Amino acid sequence: MKKKRAIFLALIAALLLGDTVLEFVVDQVAQRLNRVSHPGPYEIDEKVATLHRSLFIADLHTDVLLWNRDLLERSPHGHLDLPRLREGNVALQVFSAVTQIPWGINVHSNPADSDLLLPLVLLQRWPLATWTSPMQRALYQARKLEELVQRADDLILVRSRSDLTTLLERRQHGATAIGAVLSLEGTHALEGKAENLEHLFAAGYRILGLAHFADTEVAGSVHGEQKGGLTPFGRRIVRRAQDLGMVIDLAHTAPQTIEEIAALTTAPLLVSHTGVQATCDSPRNLSDAHLRAIAGSGGLVGIALFPAAICAEDLDHAVEAMLHAVRTIGAAHVALGTDFDGAVTTPIDAAGLAQLTGKLLAAGLSKKEIESIMGANVLHFLDAILPK
Ligand SMILES: [Zn+2]
Numbered sequence: 001m002k003k004k005r006a007i008f009l010a011l012i013a014a015l016l017l018g019d020t021v022l023e024f025v026v027d028q029v030a031q032r033l034n035r036v037s038h039p040g041p042y043e044i045d046e047k048v049a050t051l052h053r054s055l056f057i058a059d060l061h062t063d064v065l066l067w068n069r070d071l072l073e074r075s076p077h078g079h080l081d082l083p084r085l086r087e088g089n090v091a092l093q094v095f096s097a098v099t100q101i102p103w104g105i106n107v108h109s110n111p112a113d114s115d116l117l118l119p120l121v122l123l124q125r126w127p128l129a130t131w132t133s134p135m136q137r138a139l140y141q142a143r144k145l146e147e148l149v150q151r152a153d154d155l156i157l158v159r160s161r162s163d164l165t166t167l168l169e170r171r172q173h174g175a176t177a178i179g180a181v182l183s184l185e186g187t188h189a190l191e192g193k194a195e196n197l198e199h200l201f202a203a204g205y206r207i208l209g210l211a212h213f214a215d216t217e218v219a220g221s222v223h224g225e226q227k228g229g230l231t232p233f234g235r236r237i238v239r240r241a242q243d244l245g246m247v248i249d250l251a252h253t254a255p256q257t258i259e260e261i262a263a264l265t266t267a268p269l270l271v272s273h274t275g276v277q278a279t280c281d282s283p284r285n286l287s288d289a290h291l292r293a294i295a296g297s298g299g300l301v302g303i304a305l306f307p308a309a310i311c312a313e314d315l316d317h318a319v320e321a322m323l324h325a326v327r328t329i330g331a332a333h334v335a336l337g338t339d340f341d342g343a344v345t346t347p348i349d350a351a352g353l354a355q356l357t358g359k360l361l362a363a364g365l366s367k368k369e370i371e372s373i374m375g376a377n378v379l380h381f382l383d384a385i386l387p388k
Pocket of ligand 1: 185251252273342
């Protein structure tokens with residue numbers, strides 16, 4: 001009843017309130033959900049700044065498309081917009097689409113059939129088609145990113161290896177250019193239909209996150225009720241996605257799914273935003289065996305910056321997780337997947353990423369290792385998987 005009442009109230013509010021009031025309400029919600037524990041302006045020593053400027057920085061995960069904020073403008077709230085990506089020298093940003101969240105969301109067990117996102121969809125006046133369809137929510141967020149690319153002169157949609165080449169060429173000629181890769185967070189958005197994978201690919205999706213907070217028709221979520229492996233439908237989807245040149249992202253998937261996919265596929269695998277159990281003992285984080293399985297595929301593990309992944313609200317704990325991953329599987333398999341604007345508190349925002357470079361340098365990593373972790377690995381990884 002509580003859920004129905006909240007949806008009903010959101011619907012009434014969406015119908016009755018003016019746009020300005022609605023924007024204010026959603027803005028307040030977004031501000032509270034996406035805090036920065038150590039906000040800028042950031043001080044940075046010259047040596048670190050020089051190193052940071054020389055890097056190709058890539059972030060494997062943001063949920064910022066969930067919010068209606070205009071990303072052309074610098075916001076005093078949240079974690080990411082184009083001015084802050086430029087300030088953080090980000091060269092490639094993966095934009096992930098969240099399309100459904102269970103009521104009572106938690107890391108242990110969630111039903112697949114509830115929809116906490118609906119009130120936000122209504123309050124933000126997303127189109128009618130998105131009210132009941134995760135697939136339409138994914139397509140809508142793809143359109144949002146496309147519109148942003150049209151309005152910004154330095155954002156490039158990366159859907160192919162030739163787009164990556166364009167991005168690199170523009171950056172080599174001294175221009176600011178930021179690559180944008182679309183990623184889906186959870187295959188429930190397929191709504192059980194294989195042809196929807198083709199629609200997502202056509203809409204520009206290049207990373208397929210198999211699960212989010214609940215089990216899907218494709219795979220088990222570590223936060224789901226069953227936490228199973230790949231289904232027969234899931235095997236078909238994974239095979240087809242890989243044939244198309246899509247990356248399979250195992251963030252949030254159940255251990256059984258990770259093990260089955262690692263055994264099934266020869267393509268490099270991704271876990272876009274995670275922590276490691278060795279430094280933060282949570283079911284959502286990777287064990288050493290799973291770190292090795294991902295690295296064994298030639299894959300990448302993106303270390304996140306939020307408390308559920310690193311058990312703290314500071315960068316030192318993110319660095320600890322990265323160091324453990326480097327010791328266990330080598331720097332060639334470690335990357336950054338912040339989860340900026342994913343309804344989490346992070347130690348820095350996108351403008352502060354040089355702070356992380358500084359911490360990695362202070363922790364004794366070589367420049368080569370820092371270059372790999374902060375983005376070069378992601379560039380090579382995508383260049384090996386994306387279509388021509
Ligand atoms: Zn996530």
